[in-house]
Amino acid sequence: MTATTPPAVHVITGATGFVGGAFALELLQETPDHLVCLVRGDDDAAATRRLHDALGHAAEMYDVPGLLPAILERTRAVAGDITDDALPACADRFRAADGTAPGTFWHVAASLKYEDRHADEINLMNVTGTHNVLELAKALGEPVFNHVSTAYVAGRRTGLMHEEFPGDTESANNVYEATKTIGEQKVAASGLPWRVLRPSIVIGHSATGAATSFTGMYGFVSSALRFRRAVEKEFGNLLQHRQVPIIADPDIECDLVPVDLVARSAVAIGRTGALGTVYHLNNGGSPTVGEVIEEVFALTGLRKPRFVSNRGLLTAIDLKLDEGIQFYASYMINGKRFDQTNTESVCGAGAQRFDLDRAEVSRFVRWYLDRIESDGRSSAPARASFAFKGTRRVAATAG
Template sequence: MAQPGRGVAAQAGAALPAAAARLELAAAYGGLSAVERGRVQALRCDVSLPRFGLEPELWRQLAGEVSQVFHLAASVDFALPLAESRAANVDSSREVLAFCRACAWRGKPDFRPNYVSTAYVAGRRQGWLTESERNCGQAFWNAYEQSKLEGEEMAAAAMDEIALTIYRPSQIIGESRSGRIRKFFGYYEFLKLAERDRMPVLLADPGARPDLVPTDYVCDAMLHLSERPEAAGRVYHLTAGLSQSLSFERIFGLMYQVLAERGGGVRQPRRYRHGELEALATPAELQRYHLSPLKLLQRTYRPYLDSERDFDCAATQRELAAAGIVLPDIERTLRLSTGYALDSRYGTAGSSAAANLKLSDRMQDGSHEAQVA
């Protein structure tokens, strides 16, 4: 930490008052006390720029004070060209790692950097996907996956110099106890269309099991492992694993069950595999599909709807369970989070400030934000 109990959140683009307002909303979401909020400082910078765009003296000052870094800055926009994904995900990794080296060289024995990657650095690989594997010459479904692998390779190379831990979460869903979530991507985008009766067909392999993991499980795991000396130099799959994952048939069934319980009056559409739609769908279904925003959503997420990934996470789950961190029930979490998304109007209910935060998050996509503590 820069000082005992003090944290710094680096944010790009917005003026400091706007950044401070976003931090205040984030602190309120996290339930921080007034004293805890007072320990968090907003710092205007861009982690993809050399020295984060800071004056050299300030950058060196921070490097001399910081004892822990969590690098979560990333763009998760699957549609970006490779050059733009690299600017967000690789350039930021390079600069954060340079900062971490400077922190370590200044002789803080307890300095710990934490690097958040993604389980989907596996790209198009199939079969047993282990934590020890990284670049196996795989192809990728999108620039996001490729740029995240390139960033992770840089982090792995830095392990010889700094006591770094790499985390690979899968697809994040809401908190297991309340269903809360801040960014309504993936499943929640399909839920929004279903609620509005704008999902004329379902296109997915019904038996495929996507890897969904509650956000509090991921956060609890990272916080615990960041304090364990033996976690330095290791890679952790923060995933559910196939045996604890739900099929798309069950996931979409649960979605429409919750909508029905709330009196939505929305009927579950017919389900097709990709490649079957044009041959088997009715003319009315085809017309609605081609005019629906679902078509664009399917184009974005198709690789994750057609197949499943078998992430090796057994050893990590055993290690976390020994510390009392157990993977929550995925179906229960998804049901709670579906209700939370509907009740919160996907993060916009309650106040205009919350709506503005949601819009800001969607526009920036976290691509130039990092946290140091």
């Protein structure tokens, strides 16, 4: 009689979110393993209901309804918060019913805010939270710790970014990038067996175009749409007669990567990839910044933009858009490419590639705009609102 190996147990933070949810679905699809997820809730039962709702929604969005039984049978939640210093004391609740400790820990939860005014919250989530989950992992017997960071810890540096640690926070464009760099350093110094996974700008599912959260590219789309609507409300058809200037280098890469591509490579790396290693989960088939911005402008009712190099060429009206997209500014001017040597050593050459031409960019943006319309929203969610008080005098000369 052949002995069978019992299913492994994974712990995941952020499983109710966009990237973490995709990781959970990929693990359910590719392994027989069980998932224990840290989820906010009044108790474990409430947290588990929230987890099942989130993963069920993701399965529907990504057209994998066959995973619904696995979600119900092989996932459960422990109610908790990564910002809670007492989290390590809850370690026993993450063990399997027979007492088996998890063999792999996936830390995906993070704050994606970036403004200095949110610095305390961002640090609490991305630095203190990472410390707390590292301590939880130690209390669980030191499972392999797969830490999800961002390729943009590269900050203001340009050129080819290798799969290695940046070493400091001096090149960071904002507090978000700085805290993700510190988080990586904490992982490397933890004494745990670790891997660092660095996605680039994550967008919807490659097949369905669907997403379950709307940051990154979707926030830029929202800003363009809200800008157009605000200008029309204040100045009528002004934007039908002029190109809006935008500070960007149209020829550099805009590294957009579908969420399922990220999840597929992450799970492959998490099963067989070398420890103590950084892996870029970006897209080898990315479009250019110019292609993305031009498609977004066209689909949100704006004329083709005029690419400029400094704020001195912007009118008071243009500066409103510039202020509204500040989070994205560094991605539009600091050209960089991400080495995939380590990722390809596990996943194979070309595995981390999805060719995004203009038609594909349009497909993802159209899905999002259709979602906004079907939700009946009068305006799209965005990081900034647009008010033009005191700018009416520039309308006549804003050509």
